[in-house]
Structures are given as structure tokens and as C-alpha cells.
Amino acid sequence: MLLHIxxxxxxxxxxxxQALRVMGPEDKLVLIEDAVIAVLDQAWQGWTxxxxxxxxxxxxxxxxxxxxxVAPEQRVNVNTFVKLSAxxxxxxxxx
Amino acid sequence: MRYALLVMGAPYVSQAPxxxxxxxxxxxxxxxxxxxxxxxxxxxxxxxxxVTPAQGTTCLRSAWKALHQQYNVNLDVCIxxxxxxxxxxxxxxNRHGYSAYxxxxxxxxxxxxxxxALQQRCDRLITFAP
Numbered sequence: 001m002l003l004h005i006x007x008x009x010x011x012x013x014x015x016x017x018q019a020l021r022v023m024g025p026e027d028k029l030v031l032i033e034d035a036v037i038a039v040l041d042q043a044w045q046g047w048t049x050x051x052x053x054x055x056x057x058x059x060x061x062x063x064x065x066x067x068x069x070v071a072p073e074q075r076v077n078v079n080t081f082v083k084l085s086a087x088x089x090x091x092x093x094x095x
Numbered sequence: 096m097r098y099a100l101l102v103m104g105a106p107y108v109s110q111a112p113x114x115x116x117x118x119x120x121x122x123x124x125x126x127x128x129x130x131x132x133x134x135x136x137x138x139x140x141x142x143x144x145x146v147t148p149a150q151g152t153t154c155l156r157s158a159w160k161a162l163h164q165q166y167n168v169n170l171d172v173c174i175x176x177x178x179x180x181x182x183x184x185x186x187x188x189n190r191h192g193y194s195a196y197x198x199x200x201x202x203x204x205x206x207x208x209x210x211x212a213l214q215q216r217c218d219r220l221i222t223f224a225p
Contacts, residue, residue, distance in 0.1 A: 007110075007224065033110045059117070060110075078121040085219055086096055086127070093222035 003088035004029040007095050009037035010044045015094040020046050023053075028084060030076060032057040039069045057081065097128045099217040101210070102138040106155040107148065109225035112141050116158055118221065123166050130217055131169035132159065133210050134202075137225060139177040142170070142202040163201040171213075174204040 004023060009031075010016040016038060019029055029050065031038050036056050038044055046054050055076040061067045067075075076084065085091050100119060104111025115132065122129045134141050141155055148154050162168045177198065178187065184204050188196035198204060214220050 005221070007114075032114060078117045079125065082118065082121045082125055082127075085098075085221055086125075091219060091221050093224055095222075095224035 001026040001028070001088050003027070003084050003091040005091055005093045006031050006035045007033040007093070009035050009041070010046070011037060011041050016044070016046065019092075019094040020049065023050060028053045028055065028088060030055045030057065030081060030084060031060075032081075033060055036060045036064060036066060039066055055080075055084070096219065097130055097217045098122045098219045098221065099130050099213040100132045101220060101222040102132060102134050102141060103136040104223060104225035105137040105140040106146060108137065108140075111223040111225050112138065112155050113153075115221075115223040116155065116162070118223070119162055119168070123168075129162075129166065129168050131171050131209075131213055132162070133171045133173070133213060135173045135176055135210070137180075139172050139180055139182050142172045142177065142198050143182055144197045144199050160201060170202045171205045171209050172198060172202050173210070174206055177204055 004019040004027060006016045006019050008015040016035060023029060039056060056070050056074055058075040058077045061070055100115050102112055102115045106112050119129055141159060146156055159170055163170050182198050183193060183196045184198040185196050
């Protein structure tokens with residue numbers, strides 16, 4: 001099980017889609033920094049293919065005024081981010 | 096569990112150092128070992144003694160230094176990436192005949208071999224890139 005860390009929104013680069021393309025069935029993906037803007041792109045494949053394994057960084061959502069757009073169960077704070085990195089065997093950053 | 100972080104973003108340009116710093120404190124807060132933060136590419140600018148942020152804004156260099164002082168986290172800086180961006184310590188300044196230097200302990204100029212060793216020694220290497 002891998003953790004994919006993405007910091008660029010699908011609207012502004014290939015990182016999110018490339019991560020999605022190589023995600024295994026158990027892998028998880030966390031959207032951090034500008035990647036949280038993905039929540040404004042309802043057409044992004046991630047939401048239909050793996051929404052239950054995609055998490056969005058709470059602090060970065062809040063900084064961009066997007067917190068209310070994401071359900072609490074899909075948000076992670078930095079402590080949960082660390083926990084995810086610990087329980088996945090490896091973390092890969094896409095940027 | 097032993098962690099290392101790789102920071103490739105410059106302060107006040109990219110969010111990467113801020114994200115890495117928050118992550119570093121959360122790693123330590125959960126009782127894991129954070130062995131080192133390795134600064135590479137534009138991330139080497141985090142080590143500059145001359146960066147002077149405006150009053151009231153976070154001084155990332157001081158925050159990294161505090162991380163070292165409080166939790167004994169190594170602050171490794173890629174020497175090749177640093178030299179080509181004008182970041183030198185006392186030894187390198189002497190070697191090249193410069194009159195000044197801008198990298199001081201606890202930041203340490205080191206080679207990429209150190210990054211490979213960290214990757215092998217640590218259970219997790221987390222990258223924060225621009």
C-alpha cells in the first residue's frame with residue numbers, strides 16, 4: 001500500500017492525473033497545498049474512480065477558503081497525514 | 096519508526112518548506128524519530144543566514160534551527176545545489192577565496208551520498224517539492 005502525495009491541482013498540471021493512473025487498489029492519495037483546489041473540479045476522474053481513498057489537507061483548504069466544500073471524513077489534518085504515511089509502506093510525492 | 100524529510104522548495108517562494116516544517120513537528124509529536132531534513136534544489140535557500148523576512152512573518156531558518164536545537168534533527172544541505180546558488184559555509188568560502196559565507200551550523204553542507212544513506216536508513220522519506 002503506497003501513499004501518493006500530490007501538491008498540484010488537476011486543473012494546473014499532470015501530477016494528480018499521473019498519480020491516479022499508477023494508484024494501486026489499496027493505495028491512498030492525499031492532496032496538499034495547491035492540489036486542494038481539485039475540490040473545485042468536479043469533473044476530475046479521481047472523484048469518480050477513488051474518492052474513498054483520496055484525502056484533502058484541512059489546513060490548506062482552510063487557507064484557500066475551501067473548507068466547507070469538503071466533507072469532514074474526506075479531510076485530514078497534518079497529524080492524520082503523518083499517520084497515513086506511517087501506515088503506508090512508502091510515500092511518493094507528485095509535483 | 097524513523098523519518099527523514101526532503102525539502103526542495105525555497106522559503107517565501109514555495110509552500111514546500113512550510114508544509115515540511117508542519118509535518119516535522121507532527122512526526123515528532125507522534126513519538127517518531129525525525130533523523131534529518133535534507134535540503135536540495137531550491138530548498139537549499141532555507142539554510143541562508145542572510146534571509147531576512149519582514150517583521151511579524153515566520154523566519155523559516157530560525158524555525159529549522161529550533162527543530163535541531165530542541166529535537167536534535169540534522170539539517171543537511173546538498174553541497175552542489177548550495178554552491179551553485181551562492182550558499183557557502185566557512186570552509187567553502189576559504190577554499191574559493193570568498194570574503195563572506197552564509198551557511199552556518201546547525202546547517203551542514205553534505206553530499207548526495209548522505210541522501211541515499213538516509214533513504215536506506217530511515218523507514219520513511221517524505222518529499223516536499225515546489
